[in-house]
């Protein structure tokens with residue numbers, strides 16, 4: 001076996017993988033041997049939020065199975081066009097929390113930077129599907145404003161690169177952002193929220209690793225994986241390489257109806273993540289964003305799955321079950337009603 005640190009990570013150029021992503025519904029159905037009658041629905045839905053799926057991710061989907069848990073994350077369905085009461089366009093009320101262009105400061109000690117609007121994959125349940133990204137995509141000069149904000153707010157000790165997907169940025173741009181943040185003395189942690197290592201494992205390049213190692217700040221990467229089938233050999237190799245290079249790896253999942261809403265599925269995911277050097281961090285209840293009601297899980301259902309999961313995995317493999325309530329100063333832990341509540 002090849003030790004992970006010298007595995008041939010750069011065989012295929014990740015930028016090529018980004019460009020080659022499948023965006024044509026017809027091609028998707030062809031590749032996955034799915035019935036062509038799905039096409040009309042998909043095309044109508046794609047006008048609002050286009051189909052996008054990188055080919056390495058497609059390789060993990062079972063052909064001919066319309067219920068594959070990875071397929072359901074990327075397949076546009078007519079249900080997305082339903083208007084559901086209680087579901088909004090900006091459920092997290094992020095838009096008013098825009099402290100300056102490209103920066104969201106909702107929780108006192110940490111600020112989130114919207115580094116790019118682009119994602120490598122379009123997840124159909126995404127809570128940012130209606131976010132006004134174009135108003136938040138910064139040029140370098142505009143970034144200075146965000147850096148000044150970080151410098152002037154001494155209570156912020158962590159900068160979180162988010163998006164879109166920050167690893168969509170070139171290594172050069174990323175290096176510039178990270179080194180600019182690293183110049184701010186009171187920032188202790190630099191965190192990257194990304195789905196790229198899971199959907200295009202080729203993204204874990206030597207250059208990326210040297211960029212992440214170039215700072216003496218703590219570097220944390222929170223990946224986003226919802227199902228064990230997403231962790232192919234290539235994905236595991238990439239993650240292990242990051243871990244071996246001193247990056248702290250955590251995972252957040254979204255609890256999604258029809259995808260991972262079983263304790264066994266989540267337990268298997270946790271074990272597999274651990275074998276790739278990643279600890280489960282958050283299990284999010286889906287945000288109530290318009291067009292995603294078919295993925296929704298009630299709090300009672302979520303708690304029942306979670307209770308079962310807790311009995312199946314060691315404590316360190318148990319993610320925190322959370323939901324986001326606008327106006328709160330952190331994510332909100334979802335827990336059993338305590339007697340007397």
Ligand SMILES: *Cc1c(COP(=O)(O)O)cnc(C)c1O
Pocket residue numbers: 104105106107110111112160330331
């Ligand atoms: C989720 C989130 C964070 C990070 O929260 P943690 O609980 O530290 O993971 C920071 N800022 C915003 C706006 C967020 O939505």
Ligand code: SF4
Pocket residue numbers: 119120121122123125126127128163164165195224
């Ligand atoms: S990668 Fe994240 S931000 Fe991008 S579409 Fe998927 S869930 Fe949304």
